[in-house]
Amino acid sequence: MAQKNKMEIPWVEKYRPVSLEEMALPTAKLNRQKVDLADELKNFIKSFFKEIKTINEKNKKIKAYNRTVSEKKQKEEKKLPTEKAAVLLEGQPGIGKTSIVYALANDLNMEVVETNASDTRTRDTLEAKLKETSKSRGIMDFITESKKKLILIDEVDGIYGTKDRGAVPAIMDIIKDTQFPIILCANDYKSNLSSLYNMIKRYEVHPLSNQEVVKITESIIKKEDIKNIKKEDIELIIEKNAGDLRGVINDLQAISHGAKKDDKDTQDLIYSLHRDTTEEIFGLIRDLFQKVGTLNEARSLTNKSDVDYNFLYKWVNENLPTFINQTDERAEAYENLSIADKIFGRIRNNMEWSLLPYFFDLFAGGVAIASKNKSSGFRRVSFPRYSSSASYSLNNAEKALIKKIRKQYSISQMEALRDFLPFLRILTNISRRKLKEVTDFLDLNTKEKNLLK
């Protein structure tokens, strides 16, 4: 029984990093400048406690003074500027924002007081939970040396609707006179939050690089001793989750239970884990290329569908030549897709979500209406096969080959790849004997030998 329970801990919790030092830190930007998030947050906490102490001491004096004078002459108590009281981490879901906060608290031996979207957050409930924490530094705190607290208001952009009425002004009030540092997290920019966002520092948190995600994935695979997942599957999972590490880990856990020997099955499983099943995408791609004739039709097609657009536009790229094969139409379709990609890059790099409608119109409508003569009849739709992330890193056979080359001949990895290997291909192409001489000399196995073709 115990065994079973243990297995069912969600891996996202099981493998949540516990310390900033041991976790891969995502890139973060403050006012579009890259910053070291760990340093920034640690400094934020440190300076918070330093300044709040000074302010409390000053306020003690002011209070004492105020007791001695008439109401009119009383001085106002000092307050910590709001941008020193709270910071915001902004970035797409599942990239590690919450984890960073917990890891930070753990490193600094602090206790996290959290509210998130699963709590109802009216002014009353928020105040009940946070104001007590944020204000009281009762005498007990000093005597028992209890842990310092860190307030986490997670998923602030999840506050909306009548249910959460008054929550935003309540948070703003809490920030104005908190006794503990506050970190807020959010996915998207919401206009009803602008007054809140304006009073604090906003860090844009970007997804971890695919390499980092691969590494995290591999370490989980190793620890869980999973045997049935292939490298291509991992790449597909990562690609499909587009930066969402939580999604990756969840998929991995699901697949580790379900995957069969056959890799086609695993791939299907990966697709079926997402709402956009393969069939749905196939249909969508066919409709887009074969039926859609106007921008509006394209819009309603993409609006209706649940298919993740991060991924959908790669499908459009993969299948474009199958459906549009007239040279000038293809060039026009690609022109629009290329601008869509460029806009998408800006959206993702600068969090300019307001540009998203252009992206949609260009990659779907722009591509669809470029072809006047619609292809008809059945066309095979293919999976996006090209993954830009995979092509930059060496695969295992390449690594092994280069290592063997470097045993005999000292050159850098890049020189081996770009200068020496192409030459070896020419040389070994000359005759079987040459090929044999070279493979013997470098001591290559079949896989490595195949790289010379």
Place this chain on the structure above:
Amino acid sequence: MNESPIWRIKYLPKSLDEISGRENIRNRLREIIQNRNFPHLLFIGSEGIGKTTLARLFAKEFLGRYYDANFKLVHADVPLTSEERSQARSDAYVSTSKIGSMAGKRITTPAFIQVKIKPFVQLKVLGDVPFKILIVKNFDALGSNQQGFRRLMEIYGSNCRMILITTKISGIIDPIVSRCQLFLVPQVDFKSFSNLIHKIADEESLKIKDKVIEVLYKISKGKLSRAIDILQVSSSQGNTIDMNTLYENTRKFENELVRSLILLSFKGKFSKAREQARKIVSDYKFSSHELFTELLKVINKLPLSIYARIKLIDMIADADFRAIDGRDDDIQISTLLAKISKYAECM
């Protein structure tokens, strides 16, 4: 040991004396070896002409039998592996349990220096040599980390001398240039080149006329390894290397893949072209920018009218520019190929 079936390895010089040409530099280096002392050195010269070979053989002769223990070569342009990066991260953190003002703090040394350089330069000299030698290839790739490197040169300079190698001095910050003795490594002169080729020809029983060697010298642009490669491939067609065999075989070295990529696009064979582009990118680990640069080189060699050439260059530049913002290189590359096809159709 087995003799290498690959000539460029077989004829690698094994000592300073065996290096072709560059008399001046070799003499200066020999002097240094006699004096048992030298400041940090900076080798500048174009790609593939033998800077590293020179530096390495110098280090080998300087350190003599203590070479292995006191020598290291690092490539500044090779990214750290993820293990190395996390290593750097954990090294950079001084545990809170340590005593002193640094406890709990992060040392902000760039990861590359932390992992690849520091451990080596900190270690004491082993054996009877005045200092260790570190070669850093493609030093300019360190970029802004050069400042950090400069401090290292100062702190550990007496324990370890550095030989920095670069193709462009403009990529190196002044404070570093000023701390080094400069060596401009020239292309090998024709006479020495010709001597080497004759030597190899003798050894491999080839016949090659001086005129042909002259052409080989031009074709290989001073890259000895390239010249030897061409010679070896040409030799597979017989013992006499004449102009024809030379030209024929040189063509194999031009990036055929990239050339055929353009030709496929010209012919409007889009799907094949895209396939080819993907293969090139994954074989050579090209970024889209690097692929575009290769395309540009080929375009410049093709017999095109000046108008067509300009138009094509404009398209490549545009694609390269979009790829800076874009997220999917494959889309930008495909777009370029599609546009080239369209342009070729109305040419």
